[in-house]
Amino acid sequence: MAVKHETELYKPIKSYFEAQGYEVKSEIMHCDLVAIHPETGDTLLVEMKKTFNLALLLQGIERLRLNGSVILAIERNRKKAGAHNQRFGDLTELCRMLGLGLMTVTFFKTKAPVLEMLCQPGDPPVRGQRRARQARLLTEFRERSGDYNTGGSNNRKLVTAYREKALRIAWALSQHGSLSPKAAAAITEVPRAAHFMQKDYYGWFQRVERGVYRLKPEGEKAVLQNSEILDAWQRKRSTSQPAAEDELIYKGEGIHA
DSSP: OOOOOOOGHHHHHHHHHTTTEEEEEEEEEEEEEEEOOTTOOEEEEEEEEESSOHHHHHHHHHTTOOSOOOEEEEEGGGGGGTTTTGOOOHHHHHHHHHHHHHEEOOOOOOSSOOOEEOTTEEEEEOOOOOHHHHHHHHHHHHHOSSOOOOOOOSSOOOOHHHHHHHHHHHHHHHSSBOOOOOHHHHHTTTTTTTHHHHOTTTEEEEEEEETTEEHHHHHHHHHHHHHHHOOOOHHHOOOHHHHHOHHHHHHHHHHHH
Protein backbone atom coordinates (compact mmCIF):
# COMPACT_ATOMS: atom_id res chain seq x y z
CA MET A 1 0.00 0.00 0.00
CA ALA A 2 1.75 3.17 -1.20
CA VAL A 3 1.43 6.38 0.78
CA LYS A 4 0.34 9.60 -0.90
CA HIS A 5 2.25 12.00 1.34
CA GLU A 6 5.48 11.68 3.30
CA THR A 7 3.67 13.06 6.36
CA GLU A 8 2.03 9.61 6.64
CA LEU A 9 5.43 8.28 7.71
CA TYR A 10 5.58 10.53 10.75
CA LYS A 11 3.10 8.83 13.08
CA PRO A 12 4.53 5.26 12.92
CA ILE A 13 8.11 6.57 13.17
CA LYS A 14 7.23 8.71 16.16
CA SER A 15 5.59 5.73 17.87
CA TYR A 16 8.65 3.59 17.11
CA PHE A 17 11.04 5.93 18.93
CA GLU A 18 8.62 6.68 21.75
CA ALA A 19 8.45 2.93 22.42
CA GLN A 20 12.24 3.10 22.96
CA GLY A 21 11.90 5.86 25.54
CA TYR A 22 12.57 8.88 23.35
CA GLU A 23 10.68 12.15 23.52
CA VAL A 24 9.78 13.08 19.95
CA LYS A 25 8.93 16.42 18.36
CA SER A 26 8.59 17.47 14.73
CA GLU A 27 9.79 20.30 12.49
CA ILE A 28 12.53 21.76 14.67
CA MET A 29 15.00 23.84 12.63
CA HIS A 30 13.58 22.23 9.47
CA CYS A 31 14.27 18.68 10.75
CA ASP A 32 11.30 16.39 10.09
CA LEU A 33 11.66 14.61 13.42
CA VAL A 34 13.86 15.11 16.47
CA ALA A 35 14.05 12.42 19.16
CA ILE A 36 15.88 12.94 22.47
CA HIS A 37 16.22 10.29 25.17
CA PRO A 38 15.54 11.94 28.55
CA GLU A 39 17.90 9.63 30.46
CA THR A 40 20.90 9.31 28.14
CA GLY A 41 20.56 12.57 26.22
CA ASP A 42 21.01 10.69 22.94
CA THR A 43 19.70 12.81 20.08
CA LEU A 44 18.43 11.52 16.74
CA LEU A 45 17.44 13.51 13.69
CA VAL A 46 15.16 11.82 11.16
CA GLU A 47 14.50 12.99 7.61
CA MET A 48 11.57 11.40 5.80
CA LYS A 49 10.73 10.91 2.14
CA LYS A 50 8.36 8.65 0.22
CA THR A 51 11.31 7.29 -1.78
CA PHE A 52 15.08 7.36 -1.54
CA ASN A 53 16.46 10.13 -3.74
CA LEU A 54 19.35 12.54 -4.01
CA ALA A 55 17.44 15.32 -2.22
CA LEU A 56 16.97 13.08 0.83
CA LEU A 57 20.63 12.04 0.80
CA LEU A 58 21.86 15.64 0.64
CA GLN A 59 19.42 16.57 3.37
CA GLY A 60 20.82 13.84 5.59
CA ILE A 61 24.40 14.97 5.00
CA GLU A 62 23.41 18.55 5.84
CA ARG A 63 21.78 17.37 9.10
CA LEU A 64 25.07 15.73 10.12
CA ARG A 65 26.34 19.27 10.68
CA LEU A 66 23.72 19.64 13.43
CA ASN A 67 24.02 16.23 15.03
CA GLY A 68 26.12 13.10 14.57
CA SER A 69 23.16 10.71 14.54
CA VAL A 70 20.95 11.14 11.49
CA ILE A 71 18.48 8.60 10.11
CA LEU A 72 16.85 8.60 6.70
CA ALA A 73 13.36 7.12 6.66
CA ILE A 74 11.53 5.97 3.54
CA GLU A 75 8.57 3.85 2.57
CA ARG A 76 9.24 0.27 1.51
CA ASN A 77 6.88 -0.12 -1.42
CA ARG A 78 6.33 -3.81 -2.10
CA LYS A 79 4.94 -3.11 -5.58
CA LYS A 80 8.18 -1.45 -6.72
CA ALA A 81 10.64 -4.13 -5.63
CA GLY A 82 12.78 -3.81 -8.77
CA ALA A 83 13.09 -0.02 -8.75
CA HIS A 84 16.56 1.47 -8.20
CA ASN A 85 15.31 3.38 -5.14
CA GLN A 86 14.13 0.09 -3.62
CA ARG A 87 17.52 -1.65 -3.78
CA PHE A 88 17.84 -1.60 -0.03
CA GLY A 89 21.06 -3.58 0.20
CA ASP A 90 22.94 -1.05 -1.90
CA LEU A 91 21.18 1.93 -0.30
CA THR A 92 22.01 0.64 3.16
CA GLU A 93 25.68 0.28 2.29
CA LEU A 94 25.70 3.80 0.85
CA CYS A 95 24.26 5.16 4.09
CA ARG A 96 26.86 3.24 6.12
CA MET A 97 29.64 4.77 4.05
CA LEU A 98 28.26 8.25 4.78
CA GLY A 99 27.63 7.63 8.49
CA LEU A 100 23.84 7.82 8.11
CA GLY A 101 21.17 5.50 9.45
CA LEU A 102 18.41 4.08 7.25
CA MET A 103 14.98 2.81 8.17
CA THR A 104 11.97 1.71 6.14
CA VAL A 105 8.24 1.78 6.80
CA THR A 106 5.99 -0.78 5.13
CA PHE A 107 2.27 0.02 5.06
CA PHE A 108 -0.54 -2.53 4.86
CA LYS A 109 -4.28 -2.22 4.32
CA THR A 110 -5.35 -4.48 7.17
CA LYS A 111 -2.57 -4.23 9.77
CA ALA A 112 -0.24 -1.75 11.42
CA PRO A 113 2.84 -0.45 9.58
CA VAL A 114 6.08 -2.42 9.98
CA LEU A 115 9.30 -0.49 10.64
CA GLU A 116 12.76 -1.91 9.97
CA MET A 117 16.06 -0.30 10.94
CA LEU A 118 18.44 -1.32 8.14
CA CYS A 119 21.47 0.39 9.68
CA GLN A 120 22.20 2.62 12.64
CA PRO A 121 23.97 5.97 12.35
CA GLY A 122 27.72 5.39 12.42
CA ASP A 123 27.58 1.71 11.46
CA PRO A 124 30.75 0.77 9.52
CA PRO A 125 30.48 -0.50 5.94
CA VAL A 126 30.15 -4.26 5.73
CA ARG A 127 31.21 -4.76 2.11
CA GLY A 128 34.95 -4.79 1.65
CA GLN A 129 36.80 -4.33 -1.60
CA ARG A 130 36.19 -7.11 -4.09
CA ARG A 131 39.77 -8.20 -4.58
CA ALA A 132 39.08 -10.68 -7.37
CA ARG A 133 37.11 -8.12 -9.39
CA GLN A 134 39.74 -5.48 -8.69
CA ALA A 135 42.41 -7.82 -10.07
CA ARG A 136 40.27 -8.44 -13.17
CA LEU A 137 39.86 -4.69 -13.69
CA LEU A 138 43.62 -4.08 -13.52
CA THR A 139 44.35 -7.02 -15.82
CA GLU A 140 41.81 -5.80 -18.37
CA PHE A 141 43.34 -2.31 -18.27
CA ARG A 142 46.90 -3.60 -18.77
CA GLU A 143 46.04 -6.01 -21.57
CA ARG A 144 44.21 -3.51 -23.76
CA SER A 145 46.65 -2.03 -26.26
CA GLY A 146 44.74 1.26 -26.47
CA ASP A 147 41.46 3.07 -25.82
CA TYR A 148 39.08 1.99 -28.58
CA ASN A 149 35.74 2.52 -26.81
CA THR A 150 33.80 5.66 -25.87
CA GLY A 151 32.93 6.15 -22.21
CA GLY A 152 29.20 6.16 -21.49
CA SER A 153 28.31 3.99 -24.50
CA ASN A 154 25.37 1.62 -24.21
CA ASN A 155 24.24 -1.30 -26.36
CA ARG A 156 27.46 -1.26 -28.39
CA LYS A 157 30.05 -3.98 -28.88
CA LEU A 158 33.06 -3.19 -26.74
CA VAL A 159 36.65 -3.79 -27.75
CA THR A 160 37.82 -5.83 -24.77
CA ALA A 161 41.25 -7.33 -24.22
CA TYR A 162 39.77 -10.71 -25.20
CA ARG A 163 38.42 -9.33 -28.48
CA GLU A 164 41.75 -7.62 -29.20
CA LYS A 165 43.63 -10.90 -28.81
CA ALA A 166 41.16 -12.71 -31.05
CA LEU A 167 41.63 -9.97 -33.66
CA ARG A 168 45.41 -10.41 -33.53
CA ILE A 169 45.05 -14.11 -34.19
CA ALA A 170 42.62 -13.40 -37.02
CA TRP A 171 45.12 -10.94 -38.52
CA ALA A 172 47.91 -13.52 -38.30
CA LEU A 173 45.78 -16.05 -40.15
CA SER A 174 44.87 -13.46 -42.78
CA GLN A 175 48.57 -12.78 -43.35
CA HIS A 176 50.00 -16.30 -43.13
CA GLY A 177 47.13 -18.57 -44.13
CA SER A 178 46.65 -21.71 -42.06
CA LEU A 179 48.53 -21.76 -38.76
CA SER A 180 48.94 -23.93 -35.71
CA PRO A 181 48.03 -22.38 -32.34
CA LYS A 182 51.72 -22.41 -31.39
CA ALA A 183 52.70 -20.44 -34.48
CA ALA A 184 49.82 -18.02 -33.98
CA ALA A 185 50.90 -17.47 -30.39
CA ALA A 186 54.45 -16.63 -31.47
CA ILE A 187 53.30 -14.17 -34.13
CA THR A 188 50.63 -12.39 -32.06
CA GLU A 189 52.15 -12.54 -28.56
CA VAL A 190 48.97 -14.24 -27.32
CA PRO A 191 50.22 -17.20 -25.22
CA ARG A 192 46.76 -18.80 -25.02
CA ALA A 193 46.11 -18.66 -28.77
CA ALA A 194 45.01 -22.29 -28.72
CA HIS A 195 42.16 -21.41 -26.36
CA PHE A 196 40.90 -18.66 -28.68
CA MET A 197 41.08 -20.81 -31.78
CA GLN A 198 39.49 -23.87 -30.20
CA LYS A 199 36.66 -22.03 -28.43
CA ASP A 200 36.07 -19.75 -31.45
CA TYR A 201 33.83 -17.41 -29.45
CA TYR A 202 33.32 -14.95 -32.34
CA GLY A 203 32.98 -17.58 -35.08
CA TRP A 204 36.14 -16.47 -36.93
CA PHE A 205 38.30 -19.62 -36.92
CA GLN A 206 37.93 -22.92 -38.74
CA ARG A 207 39.76 -26.13 -37.90
CA VAL A 208 41.37 -27.53 -41.08
CA GLU A 209 42.96 -30.56 -39.47
CA ARG A 210 44.32 -31.48 -36.11
CA GLY A 211 46.34 -28.54 -34.76
CA VAL A 212 45.80 -26.33 -37.84
CA TYR A 213 43.32 -23.48 -38.29
CA ARG A 214 42.37 -21.01 -40.99
CA LEU A 215 40.26 -17.86 -41.10
CA LYS A 216 36.56 -17.89 -41.97
CA PRO A 217 35.00 -15.10 -44.11
CA GLU A 218 33.55 -13.65 -40.91
CA GLY A 219 37.08 -13.38 -39.54
CA GLU A 220 38.34 -11.66 -42.67
CA LYS A 221 35.52 -9.13 -42.34
CA ALA A 222 36.39 -8.51 -38.69
CA VAL A 223 40.05 -7.86 -39.62
CA LEU A 224 39.00 -5.26 -42.21
CA GLN A 225 36.50 -3.60 -39.87
CA ASN A 226 39.05 -3.36 -37.06
CA SER A 227 42.09 -2.38 -39.10
CA GLU A 228 42.71 0.74 -37.00
CA ILE A 229 42.94 -1.34 -33.82
CA LEU A 230 45.33 -3.79 -35.45
CA ASP A 231 47.46 -0.97 -36.89
CA ALA A 232 47.70 0.65 -33.45
CA TRP A 233 48.72 -2.66 -31.89
CA GLN A 234 51.44 -3.20 -34.50
CA ARG A 235 52.78 0.33 -34.02
CA LYS A 236 52.90 -0.17 -30.30
CA ARG A 237 54.66 -3.50 -30.71
CA SER A 238 57.23 -2.05 -33.10
CA THR A 239 58.07 0.83 -30.77
CA SER A 240 58.33 -1.33 -27.66
CA GLN A 241 60.49 -4.01 -29.24
CA PRO A 242 63.71 -1.92 -29.68
CA ALA A 243 63.44 -0.65 -26.13
CA ALA A 244 63.25 -4.18 -24.84
CA GLU A 245 66.27 -5.20 -26.92
CA ASP A 246 68.28 -2.19 -25.68
CA GLU A 247 67.43 -3.12 -22.13
CA LEU A 248 68.68 -6.68 -22.68
CA ILE A 249 71.94 -5.41 -24.20
CA TYR A 250 72.44 -3.04 -21.30
CA LYS A 251 71.83 -5.78 -18.78
CA GLY A 252 74.13 -8.10 -20.66
CA GLU A 253 76.93 -5.53 -20.60
CA GLY A 254 76.40 -5.10 -16.88
CA ILE A 255 76.75 -8.82 -16.29
CA HIS A 256 79.99 -9.08 -18.27
CA ALA A 257 81.40 -6.08 -16.49
